[in-house]
Amino acid sequence: MSELSKAKHNRIKIALAGTPNVGKSVIFNNLTGGRAWVGNWPGTTVEKKVGKMRIDRQDAEVIDLPGIYSLTAYSLDELIARNAIIEEKPDVVVNILNASNIERSLYLTISLLEMGANVVVALNMIDIARERGYEIDVRKLRELLGVPVVPTIAIKGVGIDELKEEIKKACRGRKTPELIINYGDEVEREIEKIISVLEKDPALIKKYNKRWLAIKLLEKDEDVIERVRKSQVASMILKQVEKSIKTLEEALGRDIEEYIAEKRYEYAFRISNECVKVVREVPQTPSDIIDFAITHKVFGIPIILSILYMAFKFAFDVATPLVDLIDWFFAAFLYDIVKSSTLPEVVKSFLADGVITGIGSILVFLPNIVFLFIFISLLEDLGYMARAAFIIDKIMHRWGLTGKSIIPLIIGIGCNVPAIIATRAIEDENDRNVTALVNPLVSCSARLPVYLVIAAAFFVAYRGVVVLSMYLLGMLLAIMMALLLRKCVFRGPSTGFIMELPPYMTPLPKNVLIKTWERTKRFLFKAGTVILLATVLVWALSVTGPSGYIGTEALEDPTLLEKSWVGVIGKTMQPLFYPMGWDWRAIAALFFGFMAKEIVVSTMAVLYGAAGEEELPKMLSMAFTPLSAYAYMAFVLIYVPCLATLAALRGELGLKYAILALIYEILLAYLVALAIICIGIPLGLK
Amino acid sequence: MPLSFAPEGHLVRVVCIRAGRGLSRRLIEMGIAPGKVLRVVRTLGAGPVIIEVCGDKSKSVSDRCNLCCTSCGNRIVIGFGTAMKILVEEVARRE
Ligand SMILES: Nc1nc2c(ncn2[C@@H]2O[C@H](COP(=O)(O)OP(=O)(O)OP(=O)(O)O)[C@@H](O)[C@H]2O)c(=O)[nH]1
Ligand SMILES: [Mg+2]
Numbered sequence: 001m002s003e004l005s006k007a008k009h010n011r012i013k014i015a016l017a018g019t020p021n022v023g024k025s026v027i028f029n030n031l032t033g034g035r036a037w038v039g040n041w042p043g044t045t046v047e048k049k050v051g052k053m054r055i056d057r058q059d060a061e062v063i064d065l066p067g068i069y070s071l072t073a074y075s076l077d078e079l080i081a082r083n084a085i086i087e088e089k090p091d092v093v094v095n096i097l098n099a100s101n102i103e104r105s106l107y108l109t110i111s112l113l114e115m116g117a118n119v120v121v122a123l124n125m126i127d128i129a130r131e132r133g134y135e136i137d138v139r140k141l142r143e144l145l146g147v148p149v150v151p152t153i154a155i156k157g158v159g160i161d162e163l164k165e166e167i168k169k170a171c172r173g174r175k176t177p178e179l180i181i182n183y184g185d186e187v188e189r190e191i192e193k194i195i196s197v198l199e200k201d202p203a204l205i206k207k208y209n210k211r212w213l214a215i216k217l218l219e220k221d222e223d224v225i226e227r228v229r230k231s232q233v234a235s236m237i238l239k240q241v242e243k244s245i246k247t248l249e250e251a252l253g254r255d256i257e258e259y260i261a262e263k264r265y266e267y268a269f270r271i272s273n274e275c276v277k278v279v280r281e282v283p284q285t286p287s288d289i290i291d292f293a294i295t296h297k298v299f300g301i302p303i304i305l306s307i308l309y310m311a312f313k314f315a316f317d318v319a320t321p322l323v324d325l326i327d328w329f330f331a332a333f334l335y336d337i338v339k340s341s342t343l344p345e346v347v348k349s350f351l352a353d354g355v356i357t358g359i360g361s362i363l364v365f366l367p368n369i370v371f372l373f374i375f376i377s378l379l380e381d382l383g384y385m386a387r388a389a390f391i392i393d394k395i396m397h398r399w400g401l402t403g404k405s406i407i408p409l410i411i412g413i414g415c416n417v418p419a420i421i422a423t424r425a426i427e428d429e430n431d432r433n434v435t436a437l438v439n440p441l442v443s444c445s446a447r448l449p450v451y452l453v454i455a456a457a458f459f460v461a462y463r464g465v466v467v468l469s470m471y472l473l474g475m476l477l478a479i480m481m482a483l484l485l486r487k488c489v490f491r492g493p494s495t496g497f498i499m500e501l502p503p504y505m506t507p508l509p510k511n512v513l514i515k516t517w518e519r520t521k522r523f524l525f526k527a528g529t530v531i532l533l534a535t536v537l538v539w540a541l542s543v544t545g546p547s548g549y550i551g552t553e554a555l556e557d558p559t560l561l562e563k564s565w566v567g568v569i570g571k572t573m574q575p576l577f578y579p580m581g582w583d584w585r586a587i588a589a590l591f592f593g594f595m596a597k598e599i600v601v602s603t604m605a606v607l608y609g610a611a612g613e614e615e616l617p618k619m620l621s622m623a624f625t626p627l628s629a630y631a632y633m634a635f636v637l638i639y640v641p642c643l644a645t646l647a648a649l650r651g652e653l654g655l656k657y658a659i660l661a662l663i664y665e666i667l668l669a670y671l672v673a674l675a676i677i678c679i680g681i682p683l684g685l686k
Numbered sequence: 687m688p689l690s691f692a693p694e695g696h697l698v699r700v701v702c703i704r705a706g707r708g709l710s711r712r713l714i715e716m717g718i719a720p721g722k723v724l725r726v727v728r729t730l731g732a733g734p735v736i737i738e739v740c741g742d743k744s745k746s747v748s749d750r751c752n753l754c755c756t757s758c759g760n761r762i763v764i765g766f767g768t769a770m771k772i773l774v775e776e777v778a779r780r781e
Binding site: 104261402404496 | 705706707708709710711712713714715716717719728730731733734736760761762763764765766767768769770771
């Protein structure tokens with residue numbers, strides 16, 4: 001079978017399998033030099049990721065997979081992993097175990113061995129096992145499993161070379177002996193019977209291990225049943241299976257599927273008991289003490305909010321000089337060079353009033369955005385995500401969601417696109433759909449420049465509070481909208497969630513930097529493509545109009561600008577926003593902002609003819625009142641997901657739900673902005 | 687009583703799991719089967735719980751756990767919906 005797949009793809013395939021959060025992605029990066037996303041919570045990887053590794057002067061394909069506990073999938077990401085192992089039949093499966101949690105890791109190892117996979121075991125996180133006072137007898141483990149076992153500390157690169165050696169050896173075709181667990185006489189007898197029927201289809205048992213097939217059929221594995229259905233003796237096989245299940249369930253007096261799972265777990269427990277010794281007693285760890293505060297019933301949420309607020313405030317204060325520097329570079333230095341050059345007037349305006357003003361108005365906030373990215377990366381690596389799922393569950397289940405939904409919502413603060421994909425790790429289908437649909441309401445980094453510009457114009461003294469209020473508003477609306485969707489569209493009880501709680505870890509500077517850089521790169525790429533194009537478009541539509549070319553003076557003269565295409569767009573839409581009292585230029589900015597929300601700022605910068613983070617707020621303070629500006633911020637937060645987010649929603653949920661998201665967001669944005677005005681005016685706010 | 691109502695710091699034994707096929711199976715695969723002893727590390731009172739799996743039916747507490755499981759450290763968060771489906775009985779008070 002391994003010869004066959006090699007001939008087909010002419011390339012060796014190595015899959016990484018293991019329980020969630022054991023360090024598969026770190027090992028993948030070590031083996032391939034790749035940059036798979038690494039984070040300290042179960043469910044970081046939700047997609048297959050392929051890399052390359054040299055084996056005997058040949059390129060081998062290494063596949064990083066989402067975490068799984070067994071070969072029976074329970075959520076979408078697990079299905080991806082399961083299919084990669086069962087269908088694609090990798091030549092070698094590197095099974096990564098958590099040394100500090102062997103018994104739970106071994107369940108999968110046993111399942112893989114039963115299947116007859118060519119397994120190499122990496123015993124990862126031995127540093128944590130030692131910290132907890134465990135000593136693991138590697139030789140014994142090797143003996144009991146009958147496969148190579150390599151102890152590793154992936155984050156330090158310990159044991160990686162040995163692992164590579166073992167993988168190479170396994171690639172050269174050493175077949176692992178299949179593991180046989182005795183499930184008890186009665187079950188074994190039925191397994192025999194099923195096998196004898198299976199043997200009537202040689203094609204089937206050539207493809208899969210027959211004992212494994214028989215066990216899986218007893219376990220009522222739907223996917224395996226489907227496969228067997230294609231056989232020409234399907235009816236015979238299935239009849240025998242049905243009979244066996246009936247006999248066994250009567251004899252055992254319980255569900256056969258659970259019985260088999262329990263037996264397998266018992267076996268794992270026995271192996272772990274034989275290989276793991278407690279050599280040292282470990283009293284309460286610092287992790288326990290931190291957990292006591294973070295997971296506190298009453299103080300858990302306030303504690304984390306105040307930590308975040310202080311961190312934010314600190315970072316923004318630190319960022320200020322950097323922001324000023326970038327501001328000077330674009331608004332003064334570059335702008336003046338172009339303006340005082342001898343280029344033709346149109347080109348000068350295009351470069352200075354269009355490109356430099358537009359792009360500069362976004363890039364000034366690069367330091368703030370980078371700090372935001374650092375925070376999210378730190379939260380991911382510390383191990384906070386699973387704790388957040390715990391404390392928020394108490395609130396979320398009342399709203400018809402599960403605590404696990406908070407993880408994609410937190411990731412959304414960086415960018416909604418990966419966050420929507422991350423919902424795959426949520427088990428319940430309704431929960432997953434709802435979490436993806438409300439995700440665009442979470443304030444992503446693209447909206448930060450809008451808040452910062454407006455806060456600088458109106459709320460200098462309360463800048464931190466005002467910006468934070470937008471984030472909270474986004475979260476609140478997301479949760480409320482989720483309730484509504486759960487009650488109206490995706491009905492039915494939630495099955496809840498189960499998730500291992502990873503230990504707190506000190507974030508590795510390297511990993512935090514890589515992740516921050518990857519996110520920043522995406523932002524810079526966007527600035528250089530979509531935002532740049534939009535800015536050019538806005539400039540072009542500002543200097544031309546229904547009457548033809550107006551001239552670059554339009555950008556300095558508002559009455560002239562009204563006659564441009566942008567003026568037409570803004571003026572046409574203005575009556576819609578009559579109650580909010582927004583300037584038509586701000587409304588035109590909303591029009592262009594559907595491509596990416598940063599474009600709201602760059603468009604305003606071009607239209608108000610103001611570059612940088614000092615000029616623009618000054619112009620805005622004339623065009624808005626504080627109240628209408630706050631309503632505008634809320635509107636930008638909520639209205640339409642950006643194009644990339646819509647595409648992600650379409651990919652995960654289909655076109656229908658992407659359109660649903662688009663429509664509900666526009667309506668919600670309008671309602672919220674209106675509500676802010678309607679509540680604000682009677683309160684005497686302006 | 688449902689696991690959701692079990693008091694913090696107590697040891698409980700799983701009596702039965704009243705859940706659909708997929709969920710019961712997943713719980714067993716993670717070591718939460720009828721007969722197992724769990725330590726309730728944290729509860730929010732009629733909400734989600736954090737537990738540690740301490741041992742099997744033969745012994746009240748596993749060989750591996752010293753200090754009555756504080757050093758086990760392999761904790762699992764169980765959301766409210768799931769915690770209501772796991773029925774447990776109290777085993778002993780800690781200390
Ligand atoms: N102390 C220690 N930490 C490790 C080790 N290996 C990985 N980690 C950390 O464990 C966490 C999880 O690592 P990942 O590689 O993302 O785990 P994964 O198995 O890919 O997880 P999923 O994709 O969620 O299934 C990260 O915070 C790593 O830094 C190790 O050997 N020792
Ligand atoms: Mg991963």
